[in-house]
Amino acid sequence: MKRRQICFSIVFLFFSVGFPVYAAFNPLSISDSSSIREDIYYTWLTRSLADLREEKAIIRKNEAGDYFRVSFVEYEKEFAIICNPMVENDFPEKTSGSWILYRDKETEKALRIEFYFTQSSEVYFTFKPSGIKTSIDLRIFNAYLIKDHNFSLTFRDFYTLSIPQFYTLSKNLFPWHFFTPEENLYDANIQIASQLREYQDTISFVPNRAYDENGKPSQIFDSSENLELNTRDNIESNEILEDSDKLQLGSLGYVKWVVDGLVYPQIASYLKIQALKKATVDTSPRSRVETLSSRETIYAALDWTRNLATAYASVQLGRDLDFFTSGTEVNHSFFALSYDTKGLYKESAYIFNSGYSSHLLKPLLYMLALTEPERMYIAAIKDFRSDTEEGKLDIGRFRDALVFLPYFDAKREFQCPVFYAGKEISLDELIANSENDFFSLVRIKTELRFYPLKKE
Structure with missing residues (x-):
């Protein structure tokens, strides 16, 4: 010293x-x-x-x-x-x-x-x-x-x-x-965000709905998998209409649809639904989480987003990857200290199988935009919401997912469009409405060739 x-x-x-x-x-x-x-x-x-x-x-x-x-x-x-x-x-x-x-x-x-x-x-x-x-x-x-x-x-x-x-x-x-972001490194993120905005009116929110490898509408989970999917940010849930002129997607189906838009130009097909449901979490035997997992699907969105990123990385590299060695999960611990909106000091590190506290999202995405340009981030959301009188669960469920597209504009100002189930939402509002939630992020390499499925 x-x-x-x-x-x-x-x-x-x-x-x-x-x-x-x-x-x-x-x-x-x-x-x-x-x-x-x-x-x-x-x-x-x-x-x-x-x-x-x-x-x-x-x-x-x-x-x-x-x-x-x-x-x-x-x-x-x-x-x-x-x-x-x-x-x-x-x-x-x-x-x-x-x-x-x-x-x-x-x-x-x-x-x-x-x-x-x-x-x-x-x-x-x-x-x-x-x-x-x-x-x-x-x-x-x-x-x-x-x-x-x-x-x-x-x-x-x-x-x-x-x-x-x-x-x-x-x-x-x-x-x-x-801290010297090069503008052209964010072209793909800017373009994809612009396209997703244009698609907003063509998507109807239907929980548990996605499109399969052939571009056909499909259920993600059947009744035996006992999963209650959330609706967030006052987005209205719709019934399945076979003759609808809109794409029908839940939040998990939506993030797949976005990634499929990058996959299709490379292999002329989309990702398979069943492969995205593979378990990525080992629970401790006889633990409360293991007991709950045997009755209810509590890691649905976490497994889905992890497998989604791994599948896309496999397409890019031309060989099958395993999630645990794929390098797709964001697990940086950038910060020495952080605090929430109430001024209380909070955990600043990544937590395995949980991700990051919602209060860290903005500084985290800022740093990711600087250190990993040409990436978008798919987040699985761990929430503790409950319809019971207590209003909060002691064990969180991963039931939702969304897309972050961070970038720096021509003035070197930070921007981060957020898309959930077909709609753009404000990052600040997301954080304010997710006080107790955690976000587990995976990275997706973005490309200018982005061709998401359209309703025929």
Whole structure:
């Protein structure tokens, strides 16, 4: 640890003597306000609250020609000095390049610095004083990719630290290369999302309904399999109509229909239903789950989505794969810490045979879009809903599935269309309505050749 601290100190000293590194080391082409912050160190950053109340916002230009606004904002218990870049003739407060110093109103001591390096106002670094060092967090929505990592620089060093300097200091800690999404890597996801929107009015929600390998409508489970399939998000369930002019699909049938749209251009047929029902969960003998499983199908959606991803990977590779060695399941544990909508700290890791808590979906999908572009994700949903008076089951059931299509648009802004049983739903609303649910994800390689079954 001492060697690392010495290394950081030497590097910082090297930069602080004025070595010209701006163009060479700015990894995301982020507008850098360091020269402006150096100029306003005494006139803004360290001024008293009373003096700052008299100041009006100013506009300054850095050496690269980028304009920044320097302003003061007062809150209930703290105040902020904001240095934010101009974007399309405006100065959004929290955008790529924004730098904000927060100070306590009562003591006027510095509390933290927030540095925004992407287009999202919910993805940023936080620098906090920690003795003679500085503690660093990297927050992605409601989760932390990095939490309480100490840097061997004083907090005041970060007042004027440039982006190239910070990049050089942090490149072994922080995966900067992941945060430079290439637009063309998301073409297939964008196209598929657009097509699925066009198909919304052609699909009727019918639970337990799918299309077989020949494109013919079929039941997924028979009565002996004792499965109660859910309807979510107020989507109305319809009766089977043999002469319907719409595709009739449940949530499991829908995710198969989507994947079949990728399968058909490769093998000129669709996936077999029976193969997607193969068990992928071994339950402990004489356990409550094993006893329940003998009476009720509780892993239906989990088995279905796992087998679906494995079958598609097998088509792509031209050989039969086993789910457990296929590499299709998402099991990353990206985050050091996370919290839910109530501000309560929560489990941040993947849980085997359960997946991820719903509160992790947004930061998880953000990271997956960065680290695994050209993928969509099929999720099996483990819910604890019950029609009993208690209203909640103590053992969850996998009864539903949906599709995530995360991508970054031309402005490098994160998007994630979600499709459930033929309809697009909001990711934020899904999370809000799934407080106790878990989502087990599998990855599907997307292609521009996407030809889903149409109703003849």
